Amino acid sequence: MNFILQISTKIKKKMSTKQEFGSIRGRIFPIHKSELRKFLPMASIFILISFCYALTRSLKDMNMLKDANNTAIYWLKAVAITPSMILFTIIYGKVSRSTGRDGRFNTVMIYFLCFFAFSLLFLLPNKESLQLTGLSKMLIEKYPSLTGLWQAICYWPISLFYIHAEAWGTFALSVVFWTFVNEITGVKQAKRFYSFLSMFAALGSICAGLILKLDSVSKNFDQGLKFVITGIVLILVIYNYFTADIKANPAYYQVEAKQKKVKVKMSFMESMGFLAKSKYLMLVSILVIGYGLVIALFEAVQKAQVQEYVQKTGDNAIYAGIYSEQQIAVGIVSILVTLFFATPILKRGWRFAASATPATALVMTILFFTFLRFGSTLDGFLQSYHMTALHMSVIVGIYNVVLIKSVKYVLFDPTKEAVYIPLDEETKVRGKAAVDGVGSRLGKSLASVLVTLMATTFGGGDVANIRTPIVLIIIAVIICWFMAVQTLGKLKAAAEEKHESEHREASKIQASK
Known part of the structure; x- marks a missing residue:
């Protein structure tokens, strides 16, 4: 009987989707015209944040690889970035307790606007006079x-x-950004909105890649920050206009009625303790840490290949070309995945969609490391095309990263964000800050610790000598990632049922008033 009811429910859902959008529209862009007033500002903000993210991420690697050994990146992540993220999380927690949603958003944006302006005008132009060469x-x-x-x-x-x-x-x-989006987006709407938000964010990555192609940026990496600063200013303008419209017309945006929760003020350590006590959030942390660990270990080898190739050519402008191609490719592939694969995958259920990223990472890891192991045998063949095995390994590494990150943006991010929606407001704000603020950095920092320890202990300081243990660690982490997805999928389904029942109760109370 239960089986028949499940089949009946699925058929009704498919029929309703077709009635709402039609088979083609339902697959390509299942957003109602009446929802564009909410969706387009969200998409615009996401494009700009993703643009700044893609550009700053490329600029930081380009600057570091140009001036320092590639292992400097992993030492930096191991000893500096995680403590910094903890400090930022503590500050963010205090800001979130003393201000509302708009205060949190504007404070974060204004802080980064000031820092990137300071970097453009003083810090990076004077880096040679400020650096500690003698001590080093x-x-x-x-x-x-x-x-x-x-x-x-x-x-x-x-x-x-x-x-x-x-x-x-x-x-x-x-x-x-995602805290804001989760607050104004209901469960049903999120299932249609989130993957397509990621498609619009891919446009930001493409724009960042095009900026890196400019002569002024490829010759002087610091000039890319002018575009980052402009992007943040536009984010502040759009966000504040959008939220003012929400306050003026709350009924139009159809934000779900939610029971008010008594907010409990928690310190950072209390937040972390709360995270440790929640099996649900711990599993979300495993997903976030797993991705961070896998991509950081993968990129450790990939960046070493890029640096070796650029040093052999002696042209630092190649960095801009490589990262430009990577950002543009990530954007294009993300859009293609969104248009042709996201909807069918998401329709298969949360667990299936959440498994797509670790599955892609596993396949790409095996392909890349297999090429590194046996690619030298193709040297003679590649020379006839004016290429070398080293050059080819850079290309293979770039496009493997592209595929992993594209699937991550289109499927991992939306499925990860969807797990927060059924939670109460306190858990959503505090738990999300702890998971994303510390968890995402913890994975990358743990990868950095492993890379630096292995490279220092038995790798002779060279990442190329520790490829075998790196690939074995990646495979082990992906297995744990798959297991966490399966368990979290069951807990998410139960949390959604509870959320729906609370929403119905809240609606009844409002109707009775």
Whole structure:
């Protein structure tokens, strides 16, 4: 009997989708015209945040790889970025307790606007006079196995910019934007909105790639920050206009009625304790940490290949070309995945959609490391096309990263954000800040610790010598990731049922009034 009811429910859902949009419209763009007033401002903000994220992420790597050893990145992530994210999370927690939704959003945006302006006008133009060259040389002579760490300290202006570029991705994108979207988007609407928001965000990645192609940026990486600053200013304008319209016309936006919860003020440590006590949020953390760990380990090898290739050519402008192609490709592939694969995958259920990213990462990891192991045998063949195995490994690495990140943006981010919707407001705000603010950095920082320890201990300071343990760790993490998805899927279904019943009760109370 239950089986028959489940089949009947699925048939009704498919019929309703076709009636609402038609088979083609339902697959390509299942957004009602009446919803565009909400969807388009959200999409515009997401495009701009993603544009700034893609551009700053490329600029931080380009600056660091140009001036320092690639292991400096992983020392920086291991010893500086996680403590910085914890500090930012503490500050964000205090801001969120003392201000409302708009205060949180505007505070985060204005802080990064000020820092990136400071970086453009003073920090990066004067990096050579500010860097600690003498101290770095002395430390390298005494402790050569820790060269990456000393270089991260030496180039501290770049390191400081690197930390803030990482923080932008966490707090502007993962925390304040998605917290805002989750607050004004219902469960049913989210199922249609979220994957298509990611498609619009892909346009931001394409725009960032085009900016990197400009001669002024490829010759002077710092000039890219002019576009970041402009983007943040536009975000503030659109957001404040949008939220003013929501306040003026709340009925139009059809925000779901929710029972008011008594907000409990929690310190950072209390928030982390709350996270540890929640099996639901712990599983979300495993997903976030798993992705961060896998992509950071994968990129450790990929970036080493890129740096080796650029150093052999002797042209630093190649960095801009490589990262430009990567950002444009991520955007294009993300749009293609959204248009032709996202809807069918999402219709298969949350667990199936959430499994798409680890499955893609597993396949791409095996392909990339297989090529690194046996690619040299193709050297003679590649030379006839004026290429080398090293050049080809850079191309293979870039497009493997492109596929992993494209699936991540289109499927991992929306499915991860969807798990927060059925939660109460306190859990949503505090739990999300803890998971995204610390969890996302924890995965990357853990990867950095592993890379630096393995490279220092038995890799001779070279990432190329530790490829085998890296690929084995990646595969083990992906297996744990799959297991967490399966368990979380069951808990999410139960939480959604509870959320729906509370929503019905709230609607009845409002109707009776």
